[in-house]
Amino acid sequence: MCRIGALKSKQYLHPAQALRLMIPQQEGHDNSGFAMVIQDLGGVFGKYKDKPLMSLACTQKGANLVENYMETRGFIQIFEWVPPVNKVAGLDIKAMPHYIYRAYDYPEHYRKASPAAKEDLLLDTRLAVRALLEKDEQGYVYSFWPDVLTLKEIGDPRDIAVYFRLWDETGDMIAKNIVVQCRQNTNYEIVRYAAHPFFIQGYTLCANGENTFYTKNKEYQRSLNKGYIGFESDSQNFLYSLHYVLRTLKWPIKYYKHVITPLPFAEIEKRPDRDVLTLIRQTLGHLEINGPNTIIAMLPDSSMMTCCDSKKLRPVIVGGDGETMAISSEVCGLNTILPHRNKELDVYPGEREIVVVTPELEVQRWKQ
């Protein structure tokens, strides 16, 4: 079972803190990888917050391919950071040759473009780079977005942290928001793109569990947005539906829950908003999910949210101390990093709830 987690803080956090949240949750042969998306960056990226940042793991050839591509598209590289890796012998990590984080300026003709146009350009560019790298198997591009960085690798999370010197807490790579997961999706082929958190246009999501409506979700989502691709994991469905409901349809967040786990018809009938809920259920029936799962997501405004399947078959807890809020699969993780918090304020979201941690660290509970 995947354990998932997220941290949101008023202060910059080191990724090591996320590892400390996750490692106590390990059971059995869990923890076969490490992946995180961090947002609202400090450290070496602090000066480039409005510049789209590309997260790459690739070969030398792949790095050159991307460089050429970006150049021809008019992107101007203004910053590059290569994490100083620690190649200790015997580490359990299947490392890629290069990890590269590059911040760019938009092409000249996009400087005055609308935010929406810029966001579409970033998506198109990421998809193109992905296709470019996939063609000759030269690497991976995980995200291309301002103030967002992604790191994914296969292996033991502790060793991955050693390799990337995450335990050193140097202050280079820090952020106020971290979404993290310590297990590759081992029910499927182990590939880096199958590792959550998944990212699209400012939306980040990871999930714990199964989505047995994967096929019907996938078949529908494919036609909704060109960015809905990959589907290496059944958890990507959750992200694409979140992106679709919030960004494309522009519906309030509580309706995400009505889309993925609609109320039974008998319950809808009793509600004053039954017309709206019935229409949502019948129109978006192919985005309904099934199976046991919990999701944790981060939104473009850096809000965090979590919700569960309609039967509450996977755990999740939200808690914090006012300075730092954490959402995670199991309470032991929170106890490790936030032992002093008031546990009476911990929230165990129900099967009909969406819990949101706002940018101001307020906790909102939306009952379906």
Added chain:
Amino acid sequence: METVRTQDVSVNDLPWKIDWRDERCTMCGSCVAACTFTAIEAAMERRSVTISTGHQPEPAQRHSAVPVIRQRSGTAHICVGCGMCEKVCPNKAIRPVRNEDNRVNLLTRAGGVAIKRGGRNNIMADRVLDKVIVGRISQMTDPSLDSERHTFDVLAPFGRVLLPGELPFTVNGDNLELTAKTPPVHWIYPLIFSDMSVGALSTRAWEAIALATAYLNEKCNIPVRMSSGEGGMPVKLLKSEYLKYMIIQIASGHFGWNRIIKAMPHMVTDPAGILIKIGQGAKPGDGGLLPAAKVAEHIQAIRGVPKADLLSPPNHQGLYSIEESVQKMHMSLNAAFKFRVPVAIKCAASATSVSVYNNLLRDPYYICGGFFIDGLQGGTGAANEVSLDHTGHPVVSKVRECYLAAVKQGRQGQIPLWAGGGIGMTGNAAADAFKLICLGANGVFIGKILIQLLGCVGNERGRCNACNTGLCPTGICTQDPRLVKRLDIDKGAQAIVDYMVAFDQELKKLMAPIGNSSLPVGRSDALVTTDKAVADKLAIQYAC
């Protein structure tokens, strides 16, 4: 010694031979009275017995005339194997036995008349659904559900569903508000009692199905709907509250619509839907056919016609294209009920079904509320045998193709797909329904199995299939008042209700192991097949 006349028809030329046991028979005559086809008769036969009663052989021959039950040998009174004689015989003295060596197909076109019959296709017995099984069982991380305790949403849409971007919502604070009217969509049970008309069925049989429909809705929480078939409906029902459970069918003959239209001002509720019948799986390209033998006085009254063969045209006169059908028929039927009642269309499965479905999906008025595809294993009350046996299209791949065509356009679910034709043919309609739903159907419709539940003994091996004759031995497909009384309405309705309650359990028993609490529409990943060709065609997993 008699001369052999090879062209004479003998009992051995017929599909069924009567096995009559002289020694068990009391000559009560029940079997002769029960045989609606007059295939048997009481007759006298000359018997010759040689006996010897003394100590020494002293043979003496005695001739006597004895009464017997005898099968008639001509083609005018062929035994159809219905077995009513056996059912009625108190002594188990008589039964029909299938005669594999019969020559009936060569004998029954006498007078140059094509063979007509009821029933189903009797040649294409191959059932793809039986080669497909539910192979994706949830275990470990995605637990199966408990079918006994879990609550399931077993409902399907009937009506036109909008695309997300077409929903008339505005955001008001944290809420969505509906700002305009949307097409009517009814969420009903994913199984519809299919279109068998009053006329094709006896009034009693039709009433039994209507009774079961009402009972399932009112008492069993199974919101099943019944389609009237082309032939109108009793006016009393049209004006009653129970109309809400009925889908009124209109076909090319428009039979019964005079009365329906006249009843409209008096309707106290809307019908569940309107179904435009374009074609029928059992006899695609043919219109409805009600032989004069079945056009009794009450049928003449309901349909407003004289006693004659009632042939619906093979197509709707005046409609030349799909667009025209949508613009005229769909629109006028929608308008007739002030756009409150969903209007769907039923076509025979055909090599062209996907084109029709694609076209309907582009309906700009949002008034096509369902696409019913009827496969070749659907039944009929009367058709030319050549149509029944040699025309049609299997429904399974066609439903799948339509669904995938919609998937390609991101329009799956917009016009609900309903599949019929042979559902429950091997007895388990729930399994058939489940598999079709996984392949993309929203629901299924059943017909033949309903009358089988009422007592119809017809099958796909040529048994009975005499629905067209007006002589139905079970009182289901006849208007003969004497025969109709053979059917007990309450018992018939009870059988349908029992079957449906079990169907509901069985459907849940299939939903539970794949971990679904709502219908798995399009969950093709739940199915596997051991037939590679089927796997390729349906795009499901091959297993061996």
